[in-house]
Amino acid sequence: MHIAAILRLNPVLTEELEVDEDGRDIDREWIGLELNPFDDQALEQAVLLKEATGAKVTALAAEAEGGERLLKTALARGVDEVLLIEVGEENVQLSSRARAPLFQEALEGLAPDLVLTGVLSTDDIYGELAPQLGALLDWPQVSAVSNVALGDGVATLQQEYSGGISARIEVQLPAVVGLQAATQPPRYVAGSKLRDLLKVEVPTVEPGADFGADLADATELEVPDTSGGAEMLTGDAEAVAARIHEILVERGLV
Amino acid sequence: MRCLIFVEHSDGTVSESALELGAMAKSIGAEAVGLICAADPGAVNALAGQLGSFDAVIGVADDSLATYNPDAAARALTAATEAHKPDLVMTSYSAAGVDLAPNVAIRTGRQMVGYVSGLELDGDTLNAMSTVYSGKLVARTGMDLPGIVAVMPGAVKADGLSGGAPAVEMMDVDLSGLRMRVTETLVPENTGVNLADAEKIFCVGRALGGTEKIELAENVAAALGAELAGSRPVIDAGWMPKVRQVGKSGTKVKPRLYLMAGVSGAPEHLEGMANSELIIAINSDEQAPIFGTAHYGAVCDMFELMPALTERLTAGK
Numbered sequence A: 001m002h003i004a005a006i007l008r009l010n011p012v013l014t015e016e017l018e019v020d021e022d023g024r025d026i027d028r029e030w031i032g033l034e035l036n037p038f039d040d041q042a043l044e045q046a047v048l049l050k051e052a053t054g055a056k057v058t059a060l061a062a063e064a065e066g067g068e069r070l071l072k073t074a075l076a077r078g079v080d081e082v083l084l085i086e087v088g089e090e091n092v093q094l095s096s097r098a099r100a101p102l103f104q105e106a107l108e109g110l111a112p113d114l115v116l117t118g119v120l121s122t123d124d125i126y127g128e129l130a131p132q133l134g135a136l137l138d139w140p141q142v143s144a145v146s147n148v149a150l151g152d153g154v155a156t157l158q159q160e161y162s163g164g165i166s167a168r169i170e171v172q173l174p175a176v177v178g179l180q181a182a183t184q185p186p187r188y189v190a191g192s193k194l195r196d197l198l199k200v201e202v203p204t205v206e207p208g209a210d211f212g213a214d215l216a217d218a219t220e221l222e223v224p225d226t227s228g229g230a231e232m233l234t235g236d237a238e239a240v241a242a243r244i245h246e247i248l249v250e251r252g253l254v
Numbered sequence B: 001m002r003c004l005i006f007v008e009h010s011d012g013t014v015s016e017s018a019l020e021l022g023a024m025a026k027s028i029g030a031e032a033v034g035l036i037c038a039a040d041p042g043a044v045n046a047l048a049g050q051l052g053s054f055d056a057v058i059g060v061a062d063d064s065l066a067t068y069n070p071d072a073a074a075r076a077l078t079a080a081t082e083a084h085k086p087d088l089v090m091t092s093y094s095a096a097g098v099d100l101a102p103n104v105a106i107r108t109g110r111q112m113v114g115y116v117s118g119l120e121l122d123g124d125t126l127n128a129m130s131t132v133y134s135g136k137l138v139a140r141t142g143m144d145l146p147g148i149v150a151v152m153p154g155a156v157k158a159d160g161l162s163g164g165a166p167a168v169e170m171m172d173v174d175l176s177g178l179r180m181r182v183t184e185t186l187v188p189e190n191t192g193v194n195l196a197d198a199e200k201i202f203c204v205g206r207a208l209g210g211t212e213k214i215e216l217a218e219n220v221a222a223a224l225g226a227e228l229a230g231s232r233p234v235i236d237a238g239w240m241p242k243v244r245q246v247g248k249s250g251t252k253v254k255p256r257l258y259l260m261a262g263v264s265g266a267p268e269h270l271e272g273m274a275n276s277e278l279i280i281a282i283n284s285d286e287q288a289p290i291f292g293t294a295h296y297g298a299v300c301d302m303f304e305l306m307p308a309l310t311e312r313l314t315a316g317k
């Protein structure tokens, strides 16, 4: 059994986001990047399945910058092999639709039984990755999955809908899964483990496939106008607590 | 101009989001054609009867479509798109919509835009507004038609039942050799926690950081007489049980008070609580999207605020 986990870097969303001068992309000058939280869940699920079944796990990324470090973290988390698809330094902002054919090509080479990636990335404006890969590879795919178990030629998944309702789905392998939550929360990796991997060479491959066409050239980004939003309470925590208490009293809520 | 709308339904009732999509199609002056996938033609007809604002319905009936099956639904939507060539295919941004819109976009060679909160037609170009980076930015994409959009639930108000039941045309789709089957539907167990009916809710987000500090949150909830709730990461991390999750894949709530701390205000969270009567948000990031929705906000460390607020509430009693 061979599992491929696809990992992407995302801007750290607790930091301030600004739009660059031509309004086409976020200003990436100072922005921190982190593993997409849903890909983090996919990585954890892949390692959990490896521990449960002895499957081999390969982690894949297609990043301009930070891809090597990302994949070294994956090694520290317990994946067996990694592969970095080179996209060129100038391609920092590729959408999932642009990268999908690159992953398709790599996956056709690896021929895994199961592909796990995050259900979405918060900039997947032209489509989420897992369903696109399902269509490109013509493999069955299921998104918004929490819980994956492997059987003989099948995976049993739980797909989540609104209101806490979910369905159990049995899927023939090979299949693509857009993961929402792993069976257990992602584990912590010790810094020492990462340092041990500093010298490891991350294998790279140059893609033969072209980027997928998306509508990035037709998109303008903006910081939303929140002027109609919250009335802001100012002061330190004491002052804010006092104001909240007043508001609740005024409205008869306490 | 014609829109083909994938109609979600459960337990014999069409989802609110399908009616919202119908209203959105009308708002750009388009005809709304629903695609209903169900177990048999009788079920298709019964569901079509709930789509009074739609112009027509295409029905696909098969045992595999009794509940949502991603493989079968993708084939049906692809076939209907290829046969009817709508200008725009619309899905909700739901679990099904995430499966279908990008998948059918690739299968039919169409472009798609997701996280859509609004549409405007400008000649042959459709301008789609989307919420990206968890609500921190908005995007405007000019899409030449034909295309596909996945629309955020709640983006527009649903239309009532204006007309009679739309005419239904059944369509044959080859669903042989499906590669997945739904074996069971799981409903949440009744645990005594009822967020949907709670009058006051205190919700904490990922910033809680672990169970060590949960007592601070429990104290606020107790002093306030509120139910404690969490955003999805809080539940996924195992800090609170699933019954306490608010949002898209949790419970939808509408309390008189929704107090929240350390929740960023991602669209999937807003989907569950944006209609609360009074929303007060505490977040250390002044750019947190939640400040666009909350009625009152404070840029403040929740770990300082929680004890201070507990003290105030307790002293005020």
Ligand SMILES: Cc1cc2nc3c(=O)[nH]c(=O)nc-3n(C[C@H](O)[C@H](O)[C@H](O)COP(=O)(O)OP(=O)(O)OC[C@H]3O[C@@H](n4cnc5c(N)ncnc54)[C@H](O)[C@@H]3O)c2cc1C
Pocket (backbone or CB within 6 Å): A014, A119, A120, A144, A180, B094, B095, B134, B204, B205, B206, B207, B230, B231, B232, B233, B234, B245, B246, B247, B248, B249, B250, B251, B261, B262, B263, B264, B265, B266, B267, B268, B269, B272, B282, B283, B284, B285, B288, B300, B301, B302, B303
């Ligand atoms: C199909 C699907 C369904 C989903 N369903 C749901 C759902 O039902 N419910 C849900 O909530 N999410 C859901 N999500 C996830 C959603 O996209 C977000 O990831 C989630 O809502 C983010 O949770 P959060 O705000 O707690 O965490 P984050 O986005 O990480 O936000 C944490 C916030 O805390 C602030 N903060 C940090 N430290 C402090 C401090 N000391 N004091 C105050 N503030 C601080 C930060 O500024 C940040 O804004 C779903 C996603 C998908 C794809």
Ligand SMILES: Nc1ncnc2c1ncn2[C@@H]1O[C@H](COP(=O)(O)O)[C@@H](O)[C@H]1O
Pocket (backbone or CB within 6 Å): A226, A227, A228, A229, A230, A231, A232, B285, B286, B287, B288, B289, B291, B292
């Ligand atoms: N979304 C937001 N994020 C952070 N601060 C905000 C936000 N909205 C309003 N404010 C602050 O609230 C104050 C009043 O804002 P306004 O209502 O835009 O005049 C200003 O100091 C703003 O910086």
